[in-house]
Amino acid sequence: MTPEFLTELREDDSRRVAATNGAVLLGVGLSLFHWSGLLLAGALAALPQRTVPRGIGAGFGVGVLAVVVFLGQLWLAGTLGPVLGMGQPVWLALALGLGLPTFGALVRGVF
Amino acid sequence: MNEETTRRAVLSAVLGAGVGGMALTDARSYLTRFTPNSGTVWGAANRNAAGSVDSPYGAATVSYDDDHVPHVEADDERAAYFAVGYCHGADRFFQMDLYRRLMAGELAAVVGDVAVDSDVFHRQLDFAGAAEATWERAEGTATGDVVEAYVDGVNHALERESTPLEYRLLSFEPREWTPTACLLISKQIAWGLTGSFRTLRTALARDRLGSEATEELYPRLMDHDVPIIRGGDGASGTVAGADAATPEPGMVSWLGSFESDPGVGSNSWVVSGEHTASGDPIVANDPHLNLTVPPVWYEQHVVGPDPLDVRGVSFPGVPFVIIGQNHAGAWGFTNAGADVIDFYTYETTGDGSYRYGDETREFDSRTETVAVADGEDVEVTVKRSVHGSVLTQYPDGDEFERADELGVAWTGLSATRTVEAVHELNVAGGVDEAEAAIRKFDEPTQSFVYADSDGGTYYWVTGQIPIRTTDGEPVRGTRIFDGSAREGEWGAGYTPFGESSWEGFVPFEEKPGVRNPDSLATANQRLTGDPEHYISEGYAPPFRGSRIYDRLDERASSDEPMDAAFARDVQLDTLDPRYELFRPTIEAVAEVGVPTTEDGGSSTDAFEPPESLLDWDGEMRPGDPEPLLFEHWLREFRSATFEDAFADAGLPEDFPNPNDWILGTLPADSEWFDGDRTAVAAEAMGAARDRIADEGWDDYGDWNRVRFSHPFDQPFLNYDRLRTAGSPGTVRNFHSEGSTGASWRMVATFDGDSRAILPGGNSGDYFSAHYDDQLQAWANGEYKPMRRKVPDGIDITFEEGDG
Numbered sequence: 001m002t003p004e005f006l007t008e009l010r011e012d013d014s015r016r017v018a019a020t021n022g023a024v025l026l027g028v029g030l031s032l033f034h035w036s037g038l039l040l041a042g043a044l045a046a047l048p049q050r051t052v053p054r055g056i057g058a059g060f061g062v063g064v065l066a067v068v069v070f071l072g073q074l075w076l077a078g079t080l081g082p083v084l085g086m087g088q089p090v091w092l093a094l095a096l097g098l099g100l101p102t103f104g105a106l107v108r109g110v111f
Numbered sequence: 112m113n114e115e116t117t118r119r120a121v122l123s124a125v126l127g128a129g130v131g132g133m134a135l136t137d138a139r140s141y142l143t144r145f146t147p148n149s150g151t152v153w154g155a156a157n158r159n160a161a162g163s164v165d166s167p168y169g170a171a172t173v174s175y176d177d178d179h180v181p182h183v184e185a186d187d188e189r190a191a192y193f194a195v196g197y198c199h200g201a202d203r204f205f206q207m208d209l210y211r212r213l214m215a216g217e218l219a220a221v222v223g224d225v226a227v228d229s230d231v232f233h234r235q236l237d238f239a240g241a242a243e244a245t246w247e248r249a250e251g252t253a254t255g256d257v258v259e260a261y262v263d264g265v266n267h268a269l270e271r272e273s274t275p276l277e278y279r280l281l282s283f284e285p286r287e288w289t290p291t292a293c294l295l296i297s298k299q300i301a302w303g304l305t306g307s308f309r310t311l312r313t314a315l316a317r318d319r320l321g322s323e324a325t326e327e328l329y330p331r332l333m334d335h336d337v338p339i340i341r342g343g344d345g346a347s348g349t350v351a352g353a354d355a356a357t358p359e360p361g362m363v364s365w366l367g368s369f370e371s372d373p374g375v376g377s378n379s380w381v382v383s384g385e386h387t388a389s390g391d392p393i394v395a396n397d398p399h400l401n402l403t404v405p406p407v408w409y410e411q412h413v414v415g416p417d418p419l420d421v422r423g424v425s426f427p428g429v430p431f432v433i434i435g436q437n438h439a440g441a442w443g444f445t446n447a448g449a450d451v452i453d454f455y456t457y458e459t460t461g462d463g464s465y466r467y468g469d470e471t472r473e474f475d476s477r478t479e480t481v482a483v484a485d486g487e488d489v490e491v492t493v494k495r496s497v498h499g500s501v502l503t504q505y506p507d508g509d510e511f512e513r514a515d516e517l518g519v520a521w522t523g524l525s526a527t528r529t530v531e532a533v534h535e536l537n538v539a540g541g542v543d544e545a546e547a548a549i550r551k552f553d554e555p556t557q558s559f560v561y562a563d564s565d566g567g568t569y570y571w572v573t574g575q576i577p578i579r580t581t582d583g584e585p586v587r588g589t590r591i592f593d594g595s596a597r598e599g600e601w602g603a604g605y606t607p608f609g610e611s612s613w614e615g616f617v618p619f620e621e622k623p624g625v626r627n628p629d630s631l632a633t634a635n636q637r638l639t640g641d642p643e644h645y646i647s648e649g650y651a652p653p654f655r656g657s658r659i660y661d662r663l664d665e666r667a668s669s670d671e672p673m674d675a676a677f678a679r680d681v682q683l684d685t686l687d688p689r690y691e692l693f694r695p696t697i698e699a700v701a702e703v704g705v706p707t708t709e710d711g712g713s714s715t716d717a718f719e720p721p722e723s724l725l726d727w728d729g730e731m732r733p734g735d736p737e738p739l740l741f742e743h744w745l746r747e748f749r750s751a752t753f754e755d756a757f758a759d760a761g762l763p764e765d766f767p768n769p770n771d772w773i774l775g776t777l778p779a780d781s782e783w784f785d786g787d788r789t790a791v792a793a794e795a796m797g798a799a800r801d802r803i804a805d806e807g808w809d810d811y812g813d814w815n816r817v818r819f820s821h822p823f824d825q826p827f828l829n830y831d832r833l834r835t836a837g838s839p840g841t842v843r844n845f846h847s848e849g850s851t852g853a854s855w856r857m858v859a860t861f862d863g864d865s866r867a868i869l870p871g872g873n874s875g876d877y878f879s880a881h882y883d884d885q886l887q888a889w890a891n892g893e894y895k896p897m898r899r900k901v902p903d904g905i906d907i908t909f910e911e912g913d914g
Contacts, residue, residue, distance in 0.1 A: 066148060
């Protein structure tokens with residue numbers, strides 16, 4: 001059920017790493033515009049990985065990166081303190097940032 | 112099916128269900144708003160008004176100082192006010208929009224059915240109609256042109272700046288600002304200061320308690336000797352004539368929720384150079400309004416074509432400085448308490464008509480729809496009579512027989528010139544020009560204090576005060592009138608929803624006022640002992656006014672002249688004159704002892720005298736336990752005195768108790784104490800001690816805390832809870848459980864060292880460092896400079912362009 005190009009991709013380290021990096025960049029880029037970008041980012045980063053756990057780990061890593069980008073933007077804008085002071089809304093954001101790509105990464109278990 | 116196939120199937124199902132759930136349910140709304148990076152809420156965290164902006168009115172600059180006060184400079188007045196509008200739009204648009212929705216009766220459309228009653232009331236009174244009429248009057252005038260430039264500036268900020276956080280949290284869009292919206296804000300201010308249903312409450316009290324008891328508990332004039340203009344014998348406070356209808360308690364309670372919170376008032380005083388170290392006058396003002404998040408005031412400094420150079424506070428949505436200082440003078444306002452509202456019943460015909468003298472008239476009636484977010488729309492009938500609006504909660508078809516439907520005359524329903532007056536006040540070059548401006552200040556009725564750099568001082572009551580007549584004879588507006596019998600008629604100059612003239616209102620020269628007073632203090636107390644005309648049916652107790660006068664008099668008679676530091680010290684005075692009034696009662700309680708509670712039950716044989724209260728100096732300091740006991744004892748004493756009797760008389764639960772001056776001046780053997788004041792006071796002392804012990808409070812600051820809430824009441828949007836000094840009875844005014852207090856403290860001098868402070872911050876943007884940066888200083892009783900000096904550096908440059 002796994003497409004042949006994914007099997008080949010997973011077996012070639014250099015292509016796998018390149019594909020993973022590309023997926024992360026594309027996904028994080030899309031996440032700047034829509035929440036589904038984070039889902040997609042997790043899925044795209046997970047698919048090249050050799051095992052399902054590694055795929056999910058890659059999805060989680062994308063989530064960490066997205067959260068770092070998010071907090072970094074706020075830090076640069078000088079509003080990180082007030083955002084962290086919001087409580088529930090910011091915890092929801094962090095949970096979504098980590099959870100959406102991780103959830104998207106479950107697709108590695110399908111393909 | 113093997114294990115791998117099962118796993119793929121399960122995961123496919125989980126993914127499908129998850130993505131479907133996210134995309135097709137309410138979860139999508141949360142994802143759209145809160146997901147990091149793309150979440151719409153986070154866009155508000157990158158707001159920062161700065162850079163270059165096109166303006167159709169020409170060049171201007173904005174320099175924000177360390178307190179985020181915009182200093183606007185322009186060669187053209189409209190260019191300056193375009194920039195002011197831009198600042199208001201960038202810093203406070205949500206607040207402006209919320210007030211507009213409140214007054215127009217459009218709140219439920221965004222917050223749901225919780226606001227339906229409010230919308231119905233505001234539609235019925237038809238503030239929007241009054242604001243439209245007021246704009247029609249201003250449009251095309253010099254003031255109207257400036258208002259339009261301001262509105263354009265607000266809308267330009269709306270287009271160019273990031274949408275405020277609150278819209279993102281609630282998922283609705285701001286609408287463009289309009290000149291009528293500016294005037295709706297003005298109506299909101301006027302209503303907050305003069306929109307009183309006291310007439311209905313006292314009428315209800317007369318019905319349930321009798322006239323004599325009502326006169327005793329809710330007198331029109333309180334018996335004290337410190338009116339604003341001192342001297343005079345004091346006018347009679349009796350009410351002549353019977354009410355035309357019995358007020359409906361439910362209606363009275365319902366309407367009461369649309370009045371200002373208890374405690375709205377203010378302090379101000381002016382002292383001439385005769386008494387100051389500098390030889391120049393001093394003006395002090397601290398308006399006690401709702402303490403909101405963000406603050407009700409916005410501080411600004413506007414420098415334009417000569418002589419425009421004014422700094423002070425405006426209401427967001429209103430272009431001009433309301434309280435402040437310009438090149439020539441400084442001024443402030445406190446509420447005058449004038450009665451500018453009346454209520455009427457009618458004899459109706461059942462077909463939408465009513466009798467008015469010898470005529471039969473039809474109500475001007477229309478149906479409006481109140482939109483309700485996530486709910487059914489509500490239809491509301493908006494009805495006008497010859498007197499103005501018609502209010503009702505639940506009309507029962509008896510056509511005004513009980514006062515559950517009432518005609519309302521209010522000066523604010525007219526097209527008024529207050530915006531024009533304030534515009535002119537901003538450039539007034541001294542006392543004479545200030546007086547000329549204030550003559551146009553049609554609403555609200557205020558005590559205006561002013562001083563100029565030439566040493567002139569001034570006090571006058573602003574606003575139109577109606578002269579009511581029945582059969583051609585002047586009457587007081589202290590009862591419900593029979594509108595059909597043409598009782599309580601206002602003069603021919605009053606035109607609801609049209610242009611009123613001053614015909615039929617108290618002439619300006621006949622209103623209370625003093626030119627060049629040596630010193631004069633206003634704290635919402637009675638204006639004068641002997642007014643030429645009926646002014647009001649109720650004033651604030653004299654506690655603050657007497658204390659201010661005591662301090663001014665003491666200093667004036669000493670060898671030490673007054674200065675700004677002294678004025679600030681008076682503004683922060685925490686001595687509660689209520690303590691002196693009630694001390695004899697506390698002494699009596701100390702003699703008989705206090706019943707204490709043991710194991711949940713009351714014991715009458717264990718007594719403890721409140722000795723510490725007798726050693727106390729009456730200062731409402733946060734670190735002391737005595738003010739905590741005093742304040743809570745007073746609350747318990749008030750309740751114990753009146754609540755049972757009021758309930759027995761059938762008054763509604765929320766019916767306000769008499770004020771502390773009345774409670775404190777009742778005879779010790781009054782029937783309200785069942786003949787034994789000490790016994791009631793001792794029981795109250797025990798109850799207060801129990802309450803304090805139950806709550807675990809140690810001192811006054813544990814209870815007396817700043818608790819300002821944002822309209823959304825989200826914890827992160829509310830201000831921090833800070834311990835603070837003051838009470839409802841002190842000059843440093845603060846109502847711990849209410850939401851009123853010093854919304855701006857200003858002490859203006861003519862040596863360049865005027866100082867002021869806001870309770871919060873000048874920005875309404877939660878993510879701004881200036882959201883609440885003055886709050887701690889305000890709670891500590893500190894001030895910041897209010898100089899008219901433009902700081903170095905430009906934050907926003909406006910250049911000639913399309914805007």
